[in-house]
Amino acid sequence: MADEFKFDLQRFADGGTEGGADDTTGGTEGDKGGKGTPDAPETKTKEEQEADVQKRIDDAVNQAKARWEKEYQKKADKAKREAERLSQFVALKHKVG
Numbered sequence: 001m002a003d004e005f006k007f008d009l010q011r012f013a014d015g016g017t018e019g020g021a022d023d024t025t026g027g028t029e030g031d032k033g034g035k036g037t038p039d040a041p042e043t044k045t046k047e048e049q050e051a052d053v054q055k056r057i058d059d060a061v062n063q064a065k066a067r068w069e070k071e072y073q074k075k076a077d078k079a080k081r082e083a084e085r086l087s088q089f090v091a092l093k094h095k096v097g
Contacts, residue, residue: 044052
């Protein structure tokens with residue numbers, strides 16, 4: 001029973017087309033009109049690529065800065081509320097005490 005499914009794996013690794021496999025390496029379908037990456041080096045100059053990278057870096061830095069500022073503002077507001085609460089507590093304590 002094990003011999004039923006025995007086949008030559010090397011044939012598939014070598015790219016041989018014997019045994020019913022289709023040969024897709026000889027066609028021109030993949031050479032033209034295929035989907036390429038939008039940042040393919042053939043389509044952009046080095047300066048354009050560097051500008052794209054710099055734009056991505058700038059966007060990432062700006063997003064991180066905005067997140068940091070928002071988080072910092074939350075912390076500053078929380079600290080201000082805590083300071084107000086403590087000052088009210090101290091004032092109340094002086095009135096009573």
